[in-house]
Amino acid sequence: MNNTISRRHFLKASGITISVIVANQIVQLSPSQAYAKEAIIRVLSEAQTTTLEVFAEALVPGSRVAGISHFIDSQLAGPNEDSLLMLKYLGVPQPHAGFYQAILDALAASVKTYFDKPISELNSKQMEVLIGLINQDALEDWAGPSASFAYFVLRSDAVDVVYGVDQGFADIGVPPMHHIKPKQVW
Amino acid sequence: MNKDIDILIVGSGAAASVIAAKAALDGKNVVMLEAGPERSLNDLVSSQIWARKLKWSGAHVEEEGNLKIGNNFNAGSGTGGTSMHHYGVWPRLHDVDFTMKTDHRRGLDWPINYADLAPFYDLIQDEIGLSGDHVLEKWRPKGKDYPMPPVPTFAQGKVISKGFDKFGLDTAPIPLAINTRPRKNRRACIYDGWCDAGCPIGALGNALAYYLPRALNASTHSDNGINARIIHNATVGRVLTNKKGDKATGVDYFDQSGNKTTLTAKIVVLAAFAVQNPRILLNSASTSHPNGLANGSDLVGRYLMTHPSNTINGIFKDPTTPHLGATGGQLICQDGYDKKSKSDGAFGSYQWLIANAVKPNDLLGMANSRPDIYGEKLKPFMQTAAKHYGTMVCVGEDIPKAENRVMLSQAKDQYGLPLAKTIHNVSVETDRLINQAVQQGLDIFKAAGATDAWAGPRFGMHILGGTVMGDKPETSVTNQYGQTHEIENLLIAGPGLFPSSGAVNPTFTIHALALKSVEYLLSHWNSIAK
Numbered sequence: 028m029n030n031t032i033s034r035r036h037f038l039k040a041s042g043i044t045i046s047v048i049v050a051n052q053i054v055q056l057s058p059s060q061a062y063a064k065e066a067i068i069r070v071l072s073e074a075q076t077t078t079l080e081v082f083a084e085a086l087v088p089g090s091r092v093a094g095i096s097h098f099i100d101s102q103l104a105g106p107n108e109d110s111l112l113m114l115k116y117l118g119v120p121q122p123h124a125g126f127y128q129a130i131l132d133a134l135a136a137s138v139k140t141y142f143d144k145p146i147s148e149l150n151s152k153q154m155e156v157l158i159g160l161i162n163q164d165a166l167e168d169w170a171g172p173s174a175s176f177a178y179f180v181l182r183s184d185a186v187d188v189v190y191g192v193d194q195g196f197a198d199i200g201v202p203p204m205h206h207i208k209p210k211q212v213w
Numbered sequence: 214m215n216k217d218i219d220i221l222i223v224g225s226g227a228a229a230s231v232i233a234a235k236a237a238l239d240g241k242n243v244v245m246l247e248a249g250p251e252r253s254l255n256d257l258v259s260s261q262i263w264a265r266k267l268k269w270s271g272a273h274v275e276e277e278g279n280l281k282i283g284n285n286f287n288a289g290s291g292t293g294g295t296s297m298h299h300y301g302v303w304p305r306l307h308d309v310d311f312t313m314k315t316d317h318r319r320g321l322d323w324p325i326n327y328a329d330l331a332p333f334y335d336l337i338q339d340e341i342g343l344s345g346d347h348v349l350e351k352w353r354p355k356g357k358d359y360p361m362p363p364v365p366t367f368a369q370g371k372v373i374s375k376g377f378d379k380f381g382l383d384t385a386p387i388p389l390a391i392n393t394r395p396r397k398n399r400r401a402c403i404y405d406g407w408c409d410a411g412c413p414i415g416a417l418g419n420a421l422a423y424y425l426p427r428a429l430n431a432s433t434h435s436d437n438g439i440n441a442r443i444i445h446n447a448t449v450g451r452v453l454t455n456k457k458g459d460k461a462t463g464v465d466y467f468d469q470s471g472n473k474t475t476l477t478a479k480i481v482v483l484a485a486f487a488v489q490n491p492r493i494l495l496n497s498a499s500t501s502h503p504n505g506l507a508n509g510s511d512l513v514g515r516y517l518m519t520h521p522s523n524t525i526n527g528i529f530k531d532p533t534t535p536h537l538g539a540t541g542g543q544l545i546c547q548d549g550y551d552k553k554s555k556s557d558g559a560f561g562s563y564q565w566l567i568a569n570a571v572k573p574n575d576l577l578g579m580a581n582s583r584p585d586i587y588g589e590k591l592k593p594f595m596q597t598a599a600k601h602y603g604t605m606v607c608v609g610e611d612i613p614k615a616e617n618r619v620m621l622s623q624a625k626d627q628y629g630l631p632l633a634k635t636i637h638n639v640s641v642e643t644d645r646l647i648n649q650a651v652q653q654g655l656d657i658f659k660a661a662g663a664t665d666a667w668a669g670p671r672f673g674m675h676i677l678g679g680t681v682m683g684d685k686p687e688t689s690v691t692n693q694y695g696q697t698h699e700i701e702n703l704l705i706a707g708p709g710l711f712p713s714s715g716a717v718n719p720t721f722t723i724h725a726l727a728l729k730s731v732e733y734l735l736s737h738w739n740s741i742a743k
């Protein structure tokens with residue numbers, strides 16, 4: 028079965044929603060609907076969003092359509108104390124917008140330096156090289172929080188949106204067994 | 214309203230809940246000031262994403278050292294504090310943990326010994342309810358039998374225990390503050406592994422499952438009919454004293470809008486956990502206490518500890534159903550306890566918590582056990598892990614050192630109060646202890662049939678010390694009841710009191726010490742609250 032289709036279908040059918048802004052209104056949509064309707068990204072720039080979606084998708088396939096950009100952006104747009112980002116307990120002081128903006132800008136800049144093209148145009152081999160360099164903190168011009176830490180954080184966020192929700196549990200055969208099911212995915 | 218408060222407690226977590234319940238049931242008017250939001254058991258949503266709401270969201274803590282204390286992971290806020298998402302692993306400290314300095318010329322001795330604390334362990338065990346097997350748990354110091362049978366051993370525990378067997382090491386069911394049968398109007402565990410997100414059915418003995426409701430429902434003879442209440446979103450900045458500085462008169466707290474309120478009380482108890490308690494004391498400096506309250510010997514914040522810990526992970530041939538059980542684990546092994554001096558210059562006790570229930574995501578989830586796997590290889594790994602993953606964690610002993618401490622930072626919070634800054638380094642001996650344990654863990658996993666076994670990164674589990682108890686003001690901040698040496702009606706509660714860490718999870722001991730303190734306080738009320 029095509030997983031992307033099944034995830035979209037599931038999220039629609041399950042009624043699990045997030046709050047996003049579409050056409051100047053706050054509405055409740057599933058993450059995949061938010062992604063499909065291009066709901067407004069409030070904190071990250073267009074370039075940062077693209078970098079995030081491409082990189083996260085390379086790390087955790089399915090994370091783009093599962094709504095990685097809306098997940099991170101919605102948390103950055105909300106009050107610090109309500110944040111559901113794992114970064115909250117990795118020792119980085121809030122607010123976290125600056126952290127994400129810095130690592131995404133650093134990522135885009137490194138891609139430009141090393142491959143002389145936008146991240147969305149990297150082929151899979153180049154992406155692998157990039158990830159290898161990031162993991163070893165070997166990108167010479169990297170500016171901002173350490174590259175390997177950035178990898179860990181973005182991968183964890185992408186894991187959250189793909190495997191931290193019921194469909195992800197189902198995909199790998201783990202029964203969710205919620206005591207209290209979340210009303211919204213995040 | 215102010216003059217009526219008998220006991221003002223800062224925090225509403227594990228330690229606070231015991232003191233509040235016992236004092237309120239004794240007819241005292243108790244107010245708890247809680248920095249975090251109000252929460253009930255019904256707010257504990259079973260999701261590792263939503264579980265993050267329970268984590269610390271107060272003032273940032275700056276951290277340094279070769280093993281940072283990991284405040285934001287190890288602390289929580291809101292009703293019930295960190296206890297709301299703690300895992301309920303409740304072993305007792307051992308006799309030898311109380312005499313580290315005498316026996317090994319390291320760290321500090323406690324002002325009490327195990328026998329002094331044993332009756333309080335027994336009482337708490339009886340009230341909250343513990344499950345375990347006191348016979349198989351051969352390392353357990355003397356105490357009453359567990360009131361409930363142990364948690365079952367599921368496939369993961371059975372598979373891993375084979376590795377321990379092969380090395381002649383013993384395992385026993387893990388002692389848990391988790392109901393294995395319905396008890397005292399609380400339900401039995403259903404082993405779905407959601408403890409980290411908080412157990413909403415009351416099977417796990419967090420503050421909201423037992424002591425807080427008893428405090429909040431206590432109604433004897435105070436004016437409004439209710440003896441205890443919690444004021445939420447109330448961050449205490451300072452403890453106030455009289456001019457002479459020998460009596461605490463109350464506290465200043467800030468609400469969410471930043472408004473400052475002063476509350477006065479006969480007794481002030483700081484139960485804001487091991488980092489914020491010293492921060493509050495240091496931030497309470499005044500002309501009579503220029504270096505902070507209870508800090509005449511420059512000991513506030515010192516002897517900060519965390520248990521150096523390491524996960525061992527593996528993929529086994531046999532199915533493990535790793536989602537089943539309690540997050541804290543199924544089995545325990547303390548064969549590495551008591552003989553603190555080890556080979557190759559390692560020092561300290563350690564224990565294994567075996568076969569923790571795991572979820573796919575979050576810091577301790579399956580995916581993050583192998584952060585190097587990405588892309589197309591990730592899903593197959595997750596599918597295998599979902600059926601064949603196993604894990605255990607070693608909890609090591611820290612050596613208390615004066616230079617590991619909580620200090621005040623130059624940076625300030627939203628109320629203009631200096632932040633806490635912590636420094637925590639482990640010694641070479643401790644490092645060697647964990648290295649040896651990790652090697653043992655990997656060997657055990659291989660012997661148990663792991664096709665792949667790997668160690669996670671080292672991390673600090675639990676936070677302890679910083680306001681240590683002792684016999685003398687020159688060497689400690691409080692006496693054995695948590696009363697500060699300098700100010701009789703100012704008490705400290707929580708793991709900050711521990712003069713040494715042992716290598717067991719601290720919350721059973723936190724409860725026992727809090728019970729000991731409050732019983733002493735109530736029986737000496739007229740002299741202490743004068």
Ligand SMILES: Cc1cc2nc3c(=O)[nH]c(=O)nc-3n(C[C@H](O)[C@H](O)[C@H](O)COP(=O)(O)OP(=O)(O)OC[C@H]3O[C@@H](n4cnc5c(N)ncnc54)[C@H](O)[C@@H]3O)c2cc1C
Pocket residue numbers: 223224225226227228229246247248249271286287288289290291292293294295296297298299300301302303409447448449450484485486487489493541675676706707708718719720721723
């Ligand atoms: C994931 C996890 C799992 C754990 N599992 C176990 C386990 O299995 N076994 C075990 O023994 N221990 C475990 N622990 C540790 C245990 O939760 C803590 O040791 C225990 O809760 C500490 O109790 P406490 O009363 O000192 O602090 P807390 O329970 O944290 O309560 C302190 C309260 O004070 C409040 N506060 C802080 N500052 C202020 C202020 N300035 N003003 C007002 N309020 C303030 C906080 O918001 C908090 O609610 C675990 C911890 C974590 C994070």
Ligand code: SF4
Pocket residue numbers: 391401402403404405406407408409411412413414416417538539540
């Ligand atoms: S495993 Fe047991 S204690 Fe943990 S959340 Fe589930 S029912 Fe509660």
